[in-house]
Amino acid sequence: MNEPGIVIVGGGMAAARACINLRANDYLGSIILVSEENLLPYDRPPLSKASIVDAAAHEPVLLLDESIVASLNVDVRLGQQVTAINRSEKTISLNDGSKIPYSKLLIATGAKPRKLNCPGGEFALTLRDHKDTVLLREKFQPHKKITVIGGGFIGLELASSASKLGCHVTLIEAQPRILMRGVPEPIAKIVHDRHLAAGVTMIIGTGISHLTENAVHLTDGRVIAADTIIAGIGAAPETKLAADAGLAIENGIACNAQMQTSDPDIYAAGDCASFPHELMGGKRLRLEAWRSAQEQAATAAANMLGGAKTHNNIPWFWSDQFDLSLQIAGSAELGPNTITRVPAEGALVLFHLADDGSIKGASGIGIGNAIGRDIKVAEMLVAKNAKPSPEILADPTQQLKTLLKA
Template sequence: MSPQHIVVVGAGQGGLQATISLRHAGYAGRLTLIGAEPGLPYQRPPLSKAYLKEGRAEALMLRPQSFFESKDIAYLPQTTVEGIDRGAGEIAFHGPDGKGRLPYDHLVLATGTRNLRPPIEGLEHACDLRTLADAETLRTRLGTPRRIAVIGGGFIGLEFAAVARGLGHEVAVIEAAPRLMARCVSARMSEHFADLHRGMGTALHLGTPAVAVDAGGVTLGDGSHLAADFTLLAAGVVPNAELAAEAGLEVENGVRLCGRLLTSDPQISALGDCASFPDPRDGQRIRLESVQAATDHARFIAARLSKGGEDHYAALPWFWSDQADSKLQIAGFAGPGTSEVVICDGVVARLDDRGLVAVETVNNAGIHMKSRRLLSGGTPAGLDDLVQIAA
C-alpha cells in the first residue's frame, strides 16, 4: 500500500524533485518538504558560474511559490530536522515558530553535504561557496579589485577562479594534490585545465597544501605566504549523515542504501549527495555529488513509492563544469584505478578491466551525448565503440 504521508528532509534540487515526481506519478497523499535555508528551493550549480557574473537570484529558483499551493505540498523553509524517532514514525523539527513533531509513513533523506573543514589554521578567515547567501557575499567582494586565494582545485574552486580571473582579479589556486580535479578527471584533462587557468593568468600552486589562513592571505606547506585580500575554501564536502546515524541507520560514506535506494529501515529512503549506493555497473559503493544523481535518485524513489516494484536503480552518472570557455562534460563514472586513453583532442576515455567506464570531453556535446547513450546500453562498451563514435 502506498504511504499516507511522505516527508522529504532537505529542499535542494533532489528533495524538491522527489516532491515533483511524486505528484507527477499520481501520489495523492500528504506531502511535506522541509528545508534548512530561507526562501524557495534553488539551483546550486550556477552559484559558482552564471550567478557570480549576473547576480540574478530569481533566475535560480526551481519552482515558484504557486507550485507548492497548486500541488498541495507543505513546504517548511528555515526548518531543521533534529531527530528521527523510528519507533513512533515521527521526526522532531525546529522552525521559525519553534519546535514540533511530524508523523511520517515514509521519510526521504535529501540532506546533501556541507563543506569539508580540513585541518588548516584560521579557517574563520576563509569564505565558503555552498549556499545562495555565500554566493551573495562573494559577489559583493568581487565588486572591487582584489587578490584572491582559492584553497582547492576541484570543480567549485576552479569555476570560481575562472569567473574571478575573468573579472580582472589576481587569482591563486592552492591544491594539495599534484594535479587539478584529481578525484574526478584523467591526468590529461587535469593538464588541459591547468593550461587553461595558467593561460588566463591564474597562479596554480599544485602539490602544496594550505596550512594556515589569516586576514592577509594563506601560508603554504613550504612555509611561503601568499598575500590575498580574501580566501575561498573549496576543499570538498562531507555528507550530512549525522541525522541518519543518530537514528541508528547504517552509514558508510553517507547514508547507506541498497540497490532500491532504501536505507537499513524500509520506511526511509535517501538520495543525492548524502547517500552512498551500489554502482549499478559493478556493485562498488559510490557517493556522487551531482544534480544528475540527486534528480535521478528522486525520480526512482518517487516511482517506487507511488507504483511499487522491485527494480534496482540503474541511471548512468554524468557531470559538467564550465570554466571560462571550456565546457567539461563527463559521461559515466571513473573510480580509482581507472586508466585513460586520449581518443582525440579534448576526448579522453576512462577504462577498467571490464571496458569503457567514462568519457570526458571538452566543448564536444556531440560525443558526450553519444557516449551517454553508449554507456547506458545493456552491453558493456569498449574502446573501439568510442573510437567509432568519435570518428
C-alpha cells in the same frame, strides 16, 4: 486527523524532484517538505558561476516556485530545522518542538563544505547556498586578491568566476595536480592551462600551514596575501539526523539500490546518500552531482509508492570554467584502457575501456558544447555495457551513434 503522508527533509534538487515525481506517479496524499533554508528549493550549479558573474542572473533560479508548489500541493515549511527522526513512532521533531508524522520519509539533506582544519581555517569562506554566493559576489571586486584553496570543481569554478570579474586570483592545490579525483590527467591539464592563460596563479603540490585574516601561509614558507580566502576542499554528507536515528551510515546514508535506507520506511537521495551501483562494478557510490540527485529522487519517489525500481542511471556531471565545458559519464577508474578522440580543435574526449573491451566511462572537455554529443553516446554505451570498436571511437570522422545500433 489526516493519514500521515510523505515527508521530505531538505531543500535542494533531490527534494524538489521528489515532490514532482511523487505527483507524476499519481500520489495524492500529503507531501510536507521541511527545509532549513528560507528560500524555496533552487538550482545550485549557478551559485559558483552565473549567479556570481552575470548581473542578470543574481536571483536564485527556483526549482519549485510558488505556482509549482501550489499546483503540486506541497506543504513547504521553510527555515525549519529537523532535530530528530523518531523511528519508533514514525515522526520527525522540529526545532520549534512540534512533530510531523510520516508514512514514508525522504532524507535529502545534501552535503556541506568541509572546513579547513589548519590554524586560522575559520578565515576561509565556503560555498554552499545562495547567501554564500551573495557574499562572494561582494568580495569579487576588480583587482581584489582572491585566493582559492582546493583544485576541485568548486574551487576552479570560483577561480574562473573571480578571474572573469577582474580579480587577481591564486589557486592552491596540495595534491600533485588539480582534479585528482575522477578526472583524467590530460583533461585536468587542459583545465590547468586555461586557468594559467587567464592569469590565475596556480600553486600545485603545496600544502597550507595556516591562515591569517589576509594571508595564506604555505608549508614551503611562502605567504600569499589575500583580500578573500575561499576553501573548496570537498564536501561531507549531511548524515547527522540519520546517524542519530541509528540508520546505517557508509560514506553517506547507506541505501540499497532502491535508495531505501536501513529503515524500510526511510529513503535518501542526493549528495547525502550512498548506494551500490551494479553497472559501476557493484561499488557503493556517493555522488555530488546535479543530475544524479534528480535521478535518485525519481527512484526513491517511485519506491516510496510501492515500486521496486533499481537505481542504475549512469553517473554524469559537468563543470564550466571560462569558455570550457567538461563532462564525465560513468567511471574513468573502472576503465584503465584509454581511447582518445579529438572531435574538434581544442576538444578532447577520452573513453575508458575495461580489459574485456567494455566501456565504463568517458571524459570530455572542449569549448562550448563541443563534446556533449559524444559523451551522451558514451553514456548510452556504458548503460548497455557495450564493447564498442576502438577504431570508431578514435576516429572523429565516424559518427559514434552508429555504435549504439551495433
